[in-house]
Amino acid sequence: MDFQLSPAELAFRDEVRAFLDERLPDHLRAGATATPTVFAEPDLGREWQRILHEQGWLGYHWPVEHGGTGWSPVQRYIFEKECALASAPGLPVLGLKLLAPVLWTFGTPEQKAHYLPRILTAEDYWCQGFSEPGAGSDLASLKTSARREGDRYIVNGSKIWTTHAHFADHLFCLVRTDAAVKPQAGISFLLIDMNQPGITVRPIIGLAGDHEVNEVFLDEVEVPVSDLVGREGDGWTIAKFLLENERGGSCFAPELLAVLSRLRQDAAQEPDGYGDALIQDASFAQDLARLELSAQALEMTELRILAEVAQGRKPGPQTSLIKLVASSLRQDVDALAMRTYGHAGLQLSTRRPLYGNDSDEPIGSKAAQIAAPAYLNSRAWTIFGGSNEVQMNIIAKTVLGL
Structure with missing residues (x-):
C-alpha cells in the first residue's frame, strides 16, 4: 500500500495544524504534558471537548448522521497524530469512543436521540462497569445481577477499576439477567444513572498516588427497561464489539x-x-x-x-x-x-x-x-x-x- 499522503490529505493536515495553533490554549498543552495518567482530568478533557465541539470536529470518528465529521480513516489518523504532536489533552474516551458506537449500532432510536447529543455536548460524563473483583479478564463470570420488576431492573453487585467513576454521572454496565443459561448468554448491557440512591463510589489510589480508578457498589439500584441496550442476553456480543473499539478504535x-x-x-x-x-x-x-x-x-x-x-x-x-x-x-x-x-x-x-x-x-x-x-x-x-x-x-x- 502507498503510505504517502495525497495532496488533499496534506492540505487537511495543514488545516488541522493551523486550527491547533489558533485554538489549543497553552494551559491545556501544559496540563496535558503534566498528566501522568492515561485519562486527562475532566477540567482539561472537557474544555478541549467543548472547543472541538464548537469547531464541529469532536465526533471525528462518528457517522455523519449522528453528528460526525465524515472524515476518512486516514484523516482521523492525521488528526490524532497532530493532536499528539501539539500536546492536546485526551478526550473523555469512555463516552465518545466506546459507548457511542454501541449506541448507534445497537441502541433504539430513542436511546440514540437522547444520549448521543449529550455525549457530544459533555452534558453526560460516562464510566464503564465491566470488571468485578472476581471477574476481570474473565468477564463471563461476572456476578452483578439485574432482576426485572415491571418496567425496571433492580441491580445489585459491584464493579472495580472503574475509571473516573468519581466524576461520572452515568455508567454503562454489564449485568447478569439470567443465571440459568451458559455464562455468556445471560449477560445484558444497561445504562445507569449514577445520581440515585444505592450507588457508592470508593476510591482506589494507584502506586503513584493517582486517583484514577474506583470501586462502585450497586445496592437495589433502579434502571428503566428503556435503558437496556439491545435485548436481554445481548451483553456479551455488545461487550466484544465495544472491546474491539477499545483495543483498536484509536x-x-x-x-x-x-x-x-x-x-x-x-x-x-x-x-x-x-x-x-x-x-x-x-x-x-x-x-x-x-x-x-x-x-x-x-x-x-x-x-x-x-x-x-x-x-x-x-x-x-x-x-x-x-x-x-x-x-x-x-x-x-x-x-x-x-x-x-x-x-x-x-x-x-x-x-x-x-x-x-x-x-x-x-x-x-x-x-x-x-x-x-x-x-x-x-x-x-x-x-x-x-x-x-x-x-x-x-x-x-x-x-x-x-
Missing part, C-alpha cells in the same frame, strides 16, 4: 512517537555524567532508536488496519495485536524516560494535579517530575482493556489458528 503510535520526540530533545540537554549530553551515550541512543523504530513499525501496522477499515473491513483480531504491542511499548518508553532524567526522574509528588498554580514545584524540569508517576501508572497498560495474556490467547486462536 491509534497508539502517534502519542508514543510524540513522547519519544520530546525525549530525544530532552536527552540532547540532559548530562550523561561524563561531560557530554545524554544523547551522545551510545547505549542510550541505541535504546531510544530501537523504541522509535518499534513505534514507527506500530504506526505502519495501524495504517494498514486503517486501510482495511477504509475498504469496509472490520478491524478484527488485529486490534489485539495492536493492544499487545502498544502496551509493552508504552511501558518501555516510560522506563526510558526514567533513565533520561536521572536522579530528578525519581521524584514522586503524590499531590494532584501536577499542573496549575497549586501544583508542587518540580525538581529540575516538569518532564522529570512526570517521569516516575507516568512509569508507575503505565504498569496498568498490560492489564486494562484485556491483559497481555488475554491478547496473546486471542491472537493464538483467531490469527494463528492454534
Whole structure:
C-alpha cells in the first residue's frame, strides 16, 4: 500500500495544524504534558471537548448522521497524530469512543436521540462497569445481577477499576439477567444513572498516588427497561464489539512517537555524567532508536488496519495485536524516560494535579517530575482493556489458528 499522503490529505493536515495553533490554549498543552495518567482530568478533557465541539470536529470518528465529521480513516489518523504532536489533552474516551458506537449500532432510536447529543455536548460524563473483583479478564463470570420488576431492573453487585467513576454521572454496565443459561448468554448491557440512591463510589489510589480508578457498589439500584441496550442476553456480543473499539478504535503510535520526540530533545540537554549530553551515550541512543523504530513499525501496522477499515473491513483480531504491542511499548518508553532524567526522574509528588498554580514545584524540569508517576501508572497498560495474556490467547486462536 502507498503510505504517502495525497495532496488533499496534506492540505487537511495543514488545516488541522493551523486550527491547533489558533485554538489549543497553552494551559491545556501544559496540563496535558503534566498528566501522568492515561485519562486527562475532566477540567482539561472537557474544555478541549467543548472547543472541538464548537469547531464541529469532536465526533471525528462518528457517522455523519449522528453528528460526525465524515472524515476518512486516514484523516482521523492525521488528526490524532497532530493532536499528539501539539500536546492536546485526551478526550473523555469512555463516552465518545466506546459507548457511542454501541449506541448507534445497537441502541433504539430513542436511546440514540437522547444520549448521543449529550455525549457530544459533555452534558453526560460516562464510566464503564465491566470488571468485578472476581471477574476481570474473565468477564463471563461476572456476578452483578439485574432482576426485572415491571418496567425496571433492580441491580445489585459491584464493579472495580472503574475509571473516573468519581466524576461520572452515568455508567454503562454489564449485568447478569439470567443465571440459568451458559455464562455468556445471560449477560445484558444497561445504562445507569449514577445520581440515585444505592450507588457508592470508593476510591482506589494507584502506586503513584493517582486517583484514577474506583470501586462502585450497586445496592437495589433502579434502571428503566428503556435503558437496556439491545435485548436481554445481548451483553456479551455488545461487550466484544465495544472491546474491539477499545483495543483498536484509536491509534497508539502517534502519542508514543510524540513522547519519544520530546525525549530525544530532552536527552540532547540532559548530562550523561561524563561531560557530554545524554544523547551522545551510545547505549542510550541505541535504546531510544530501537523504541522509535518499534513505534514507527506500530504506526505502519495501524495504517494498514486503517486501510482495511477504509475498504469496509472490520478491524478484527488485529486490534489485539495492536493492544499487545502498544502496551509493552508504552511501558518501555516510560522506563526510558526514567533513565533520561536521572536522579530528578525519581521524584514522586503524590499531590494532584501536577499542573496549575497549586501544583508542587518540580525538581529540575516538569518532564522529570512526570517521569516516575507516568512509569508507575503505565504498569496498568498490560492489564486494562484485556491483559497481555488475554491478547496473546486471542491472537493464538483467531490469527494463528492454534
